[in-house]
Amino acid sequence: MSDLIHGGDLISASAQYGIPVEEWLDLSTGINPVPYPVPQISEHCFQQLPYQSAEFKAAVRSYYGAEGVAANGTQQIIELLPAVLPSVSQELPILLPDCGYQEHRYSWQQHGRAINYYPAIDQKAAEQRIEEQLNSGSAMHLLLINPNNPTGLKFTPEQIYRWAEQMQQGAYLIVDEAFIDLSPEQSVLSDYDRFEQLGNILVLRSFGKFFGLAGIRLGFTFANQQIQQQLQIELGPWAVNGPAQAVAIAALNDAQWQAEARQKIRQNAQATLEFWKPLLGKINAELLSCDGLFLTAKLDAEKAKQIYQFLAEQGILIRLVLDEEFNCDLSDDKAQGDSKNCLLRSGLVDTQNADQCQKLKRVISELLLTLE
Incomplete structure (x- = not known):
């Protein structure tokens, strides 16, 4: 699907959807949303x-x-x-x-x-x-x-x-x-x-x-x-x-930061999952992974594209993995009829960032209304 923007490419997303780069919530990568504080660097x-x-x-x-x-x-x-x-x-x-x-x-x-x-x-x-x-x-x-x-x-x-x-x-x-x-x-x-x-x-x-x-x-x-x-x-x-x-x-x-980061990532992963749960339940998506720096669900491809488009129009970028990115069947125990499925992957929000959390919650709530 040519209009999909892949992981972290906010420049392309900004050009395609007319939303400034700084206004996007980028959930298209598996990068810690709470980065290590960069120290003063010698000249x-x-x-x-x-x-x-x-x-x-x-x-x-x-x-x-x-x-x-x-x-x-x-x-x-x-x-x-x-x-x-x-x-x-x-x-x-x-x-x-x-x-x-x-x-x-x-x-x-x-x-x-x-x-x-x-x-x-x-x-x-x-x-x-x-x-x-x-x-x-x-x-x-x-x-x-x-x-x-x-x-x-x-x-x-x-x-x-x-x-x-x-x-x-x-x-x-x-x-x-x-x-x-x-x-x-x-x-x-x-x-x-x-x-x-x-x-x-x-x-x-x-x-x-x-x-x-x-x-x-x-x-x-x-x-x-x-x-x-x-x-x-x-x-x-x-x-x-x-x-x-x-x-x-x-x-x-910095061992102390590392230990605290692991705890924060687990908290952020759980919080991000809670934001997604109503939507994933509504569309009967199969949750594959949710305990790391990203969560992934398997769902119908057409429904996934609809979700992707709705979120992108509101300035939220996620990642879809479509049929063409698989080199074999999606599942070893299913035949070609399974080819209409794809994967939706979301990175984590920072629970300490109220704007991020409110934006994701609001947009998912609005998306749910369109599925009624």
Whole structure:
């Protein structure tokens, strides 16, 4: 559907609907609505070439438990992976979720790789499909988005370690943990000795989502030394700008803010769900995920487009995932007749922001009246 505006693109939304950027309530991304307070940044951060400082590397080790490769957001790494992995393994196909961050699929397609999919909505079907592929005897890379955005699909660290042990020689298990910060104990990095011993797991971690600072563009990759060295060569010496390093040093070391943020996010997630409940109940939507930085519901596509349009005309931007963004059926246990469904994803409101809460509540109430 060409008139849909995708995640965070308020400039396009403003142009299309004639509403100034500053007047929008952006619920189209999964970014913490209460960002880390940016500290005073020294002018030297802007003047000097941004070699990665010892303080920056120490902060990364303290927060993630290891020293990874820092980049200008994990998107930069996602674009490099298909080219980097052949340097340490043969050019293998990859198994991806049928619904998830589409840049993964795009990057592998751009490099001409064969792609297979597993269902990202049905937990049992996903695990079964992955097991079948791992037991087939054919070597392939495997991507897990854990938890998956937008479907909320999750895998335990033990499950991931077990799958890594089943991988064929030269194949890598890539885990995109962009939304794992709410439950860091569920990261495969939480048992770093085992992660390091296996050697065939590559982890992506996003800074901007949990800390609410997507604009500074910062992400990390953790892998065996050979892959990290290859990535570092591709990225060059100045992959992370000085101001981003300064903000990260403060944020990654601020354990008190992190603990309070996790509590606030849970509160905001519950409050956001309460705003949506009357509408989701009215249209018989199936709630898939609601305990993180976004909530996702499955519903009829035509009804979803109607909701999207009504909200956009009132200056509220949400995210729809339509048929064409799925690479397989929406659900493993349903046939082609299910293709009229889609996913609606909403980010969180800040319960301390009365204007945000009142606007969302008012617009949903008005929308409900149109459905009577």
